[in-house]
Amino acid sequence: MWKFIVRRLIITMPQLIVLSLVVFILASMMPGDALTGQIDPNISPEAIEQQRERLGLNNPWYIQYGDWVTGVAQGDFGQSYRFKMPVTDLMWDRMVNTFWLSLISVFFIYALGIPMGIISGRWNDKLIDQLITGYTYLGFATPLFIFALVTLWVFGFQFGWFPTGGSVASGLEPGSIEYILSKIHHLLLPGLSIALIGLVGTVQYLRSEIVDTKQKDFIITARAKGAPEQRIYNRHIFRNSVLPIAAFFGYEITMLITGSIFVEQIYSYPGMGALFIESILLRDYAVVTALVLLFGLAAILGALLSDIILSIVDPRIRIK
């Protein structure tokens, strides 16, 4: 088990190196550099050239890459042009916000999706299953950003049950009960919107796996042992059906972190996704580079997490 995890961790190393290279090359291909447009146009080209030399911008690319990677490894992503502050400081709050949004979305996806999938699979082709399956088709067909707009309009503006922007009400003491409640209140609507659309894949996967598994021979074996139906579902069918969901868990998280971009924008939720869009529009390259690197990192870690979870639930995967 541990051998497998260590081996899997070693495999991520070259992935990380390739990712950082790609991000660096993309960044250096973008027009302009740290000095373009930041300086008084009246300064002589010689002075600029002097600065370039001093900042290492005339070095060969591999030395620049080395400098950049060293900085990144120490948590230094450079300066944001727009906010005039270190990217790391800028991202930290946003990351925390996105983390909570993703967490609450994942929570709702599994808290709602797994029971729906189980019900749908267990009573397949009954009315309840047809209702759930019908919902999943609708969910597949609905783009998340449209759905988010509609929920925002209905529950945010029409009914006024939820705040329509921000991550917390202003004027509250951080750490107080009201502050936490306000945070949760701000998270609920975007979280639910993401979950209600995001869960359809989980529901359909689980349903078809359960329908498949319940006809397997080992289920007949379990019945022949005299196991009651509830036990058959809990011990035999569910565990075997949940494998693809477990395998998908890591990717799900990645998708949430990177995929909440539109939702964060729509709800004016100050997360990484909203920051990403703003930074692209304002050509805040240092921030864009840092975010692309982080999203890539999230994808690699998500895959790693998926593999580890799968190896825990499925003994056949474990590498000797």
Add this chain to the structure above:
Amino acid sequence: MSKTLLEIKNLTTSFRIGEEYYAAVDDVSLNLQENEVLAIVGESGSGKSATAFSLMGLHNRAKIEGEILFKGRDIANLPTSKMNKIRGNEISMIFQDPLTALNPLMEIGKQIGEVLLLHKKDMSKQERRDYSIELLERVGLPRPERVVDQFPHELSGGMRQRVIIAIAIANKPELLIADEPTTALDVTIQAQILDLMRELKDDLNSGVILITHDLGVVAEMADRVAVMYAGQIVEIADVESLFVNPQHPYTRSLLSSVPATDFAQDRLHVIQGIVPSLKNLPREGCRFKERIPWIEDTAHEEDPQLHEISENHYVRCTCYQHFYFPEESKEEQTNGVTES
């Protein structure tokens, strides 16, 4: 005289296709004594597995009529909660394909332990584990204390079938139903598994219903044989009379379809056609009629019944008296019967 363990009276198992019910097992009556091995043979689709599944109450949406008297108690259509007390306990089953019959995500020990957990509530976890190891040893698995913590994919087909047998005998069942227990195994392993089953049967003094289409297995194991065709029993006899003196055209066709090792036969007999599907079963007259078209219609009974032609030897329909293989001429046929 041994006691009657199981008495099946007029068992009919029907499945719904569209709006109508079709009987896959049609009016089957059988009985089984303690420590007796009854083989049920027939082609695929003849209803032999459906009969076994009816006994275990494993059919999901089937209509079961008739009586299944197990130790005098009717267990047909027993509610699942009551049936669950019997299954895996007093009646247990060995399955055809050991590669798929075990849960791939559960340790062997837990899969054996489950049947103990369900029926022997007072056993502790440690006792279940110890007894599982004992059972694995009993069914001839090497290093049982290692196997108990392994997963099915780590074992070979023959070993897995031994595990399934261990599960089946865990609660010392009085009736063991083996549904093609050796079909998926290598020939060398088949013999070992059959030896093991016979040994266990004698140990436990239990009755065995052996479902198979392998006549070699029948000759090896069975005391009595019931031949099924299209949901009905067409012939039932002691194993010796059936092999020495087969009567029903279907039985004779089956027996002559088996390759002999003495090369005396240069061509194997092939039964014409296929077993009709459930929906297209002929419900009137002799069901085997279509597959022996060279026999005159008058040879068949209108409503074929089982006839006792000698002690404990029953044959359905009168066509057996007129049957001959198309390869032989009609005259040869009469000699053929008297010879055997």
